[in-house]
Amino acid sequence: MRIAYRGTRYHGFQRQPNAVTVQGELEKQLSRVLNGITTVYGCSRTDTGVHANEFVLHFYTEREIRCKNLVRAMNGYLPEDISVLSAEDTDPEFHARFECRGKEYLYRIHCHESKNPFLSDLAYHYRRRLDLDKIRAAAQAVVGTHDFHSFCAQAMPETDCVRTIYGTEIRCSGADVRIYIRGNGFLYNMVRIFVGTLLDINEGVFPADAMPEILAAKNRLAAGRTAMAHGLYLNRVFYTDAVMTESDSPNHEI
């Protein structure tokens, strides 16, 4: 099942005993539609306030229901901030998390002196000028296979932090700035620390060419601040290698 959600009201994706989560809400409505308790397995966890333009999950059911009707019924029951985009029958071996080959995250910035009244929980409001050439070059430096220890919150020294970044891209249209990053896997807070470090580089906290040294330090303290959660979107989830180099975004991205 492919879904999209606005993360503002949720304590992240993962079910928790005393908090409203996307998984909790989905399982509640899915259990209603399928007439039996149903557990969903998501492709990822997202933090409180983080959004998803595309999120994939799987579940098992004995109930026979056509995918089209399942989508319709779920959208009828789910709140306004969670939407089921599509559903399909799959191999019983399929696992949304273990078979995921890569992901693309998007970080949205409203770069303007005045706030955008339509984006308060949907983009980070940044009042300074952004030097796009500078941050594009800095972003480029993380492409490839690196140890991302410096970009991980709460990593033990022995944690395996080696990940491959396939590409980064920064698009700008007026005040609307979008930072894309695609890779085979992401550590806890990795994208938010990456974006925070870009903003620190923009502001001269670090020199323009600091990224390789920050990576080499393998120490969270070497990198910059953690950018706020509400600008972050899980944008796309890949189950084949082929599409990972494309940078087109799905239609539901606003």
Place this chain on the structure above:
Amino acid sequence: MRIAYRGTRYHGFQRQPNAVTVQGELEKQLSRVLNGITTVYGCSRTDTGVHANEFVLHFYTEREIRCKNLVRAMNGYLPEDISVLSAEDTDPEFHARFECRGKEYLYRIHCHESKNPFLSDLAYHYRRRLDLDKIRAAAQAVVGTHDFHSFCAQAMPETDCVRTIYGTEIRCSGADVRIYIRGNGFLYNMVRIFVGTLLDINEGVFPADAMPEILAAKNRLAAGRTAMAHGLYLNRVFYTDAVMTESDSPNHEI
């Protein structure tokens, strides 16, 4: 002063004794910043739930304050859903409403089986297919100077309903459909009835070429339904004739 606002929480622009309105909120904060009760004069009224990507207003003050500081102070006090985009000193004769030469409205439709979790109060969710050629042709028929009696809610027979529409435009990118209409003035509910009639034409309630007859009837009952308020935006306000034919949208439009 140029502002933008998300209309969801407000009972329209105009001040009302027992309701939260954009004007009420603005005057409250402006009176704080300028240290004295200040009345604002808006370019237009907007209905409950209607948004503005651009809205112009004027006011008088004896207080000396630099425009840049005024913008900053106001944005500090105003809630997240109202933003001051810019301010400038003007001729004391200037009147935001009387000198307005034209306006552009935008109606946003999310045209998809599944809802968009980021647009619940910002676009009308339309589940049917839209025949763009058909509604583009129908929209084109209102361009020019016509009596828009059929497109006005609560007009008396003697009300002057003659208005000039400079252009209409329908843009589509995936599920995101945007209907633009520019004219020298708009009647009560005119854009919403115009859009509702386009949707009725799309659905075959009226034939594809019905628009001229609907106009000729000069009767509200001849036109279609009133499209919901939350898809509507006052998009641009014009104080010179020259720019009215341009169809570029300002940067703050999302």
